[in-house]
Amino acid sequence: xxxxxxxxxxxxxxxxxYNLHARIPAGGGSLAxxxxxxxxxxxxLPAVSHxxxxxxxxxxxxxxxLAPISGSRxxxxxxxxxSLRCTAP
Numbered sequence: 001x002x003x004x005x006x007x008x009x010x011x012x013x014x015x016x017x018y019n020l021h022a023r024i025p026a027g028g029g030s031l032a033x034x035x036x037x038x039x040x041x042x043x044x045l046p047a048v049s050h051x052x053x054x055x056x057x058x059x060x061x062x063x064x065x066l067a068p069i070s071g072s073r074x075x076x077x078x079x080x081x082x083s084l085r086c087t088a089p
Contacts, residue, residue: 025064
């Protein structure tokens with residue numbers, strides 16, 4: 001690739017650049033929060049002895065990941081606590 005067409009601008013700048021410019025993506029992402037929480041409340045769960053993993057593979061520096069992960073975790077915890085109360089001897 002000729003030097004004149006090479007970009008010196010990296011896709012992942014670092015230094016908090018993504019979080020500084022994350023307001024618009026976060027606004028769009030917030031529309032999906034109710035769907036993520038509903039998925040956490042209704043998806044199939046493994047046996048009680050197996051761990052449950054909630055992952056955000058699209059996170060960059062984390063700011064836009066906090067609300068979706070927190071909501072999903074909260075919904076899953078509420079569901080598991082209810083399930084454990086219902087199955088307790």
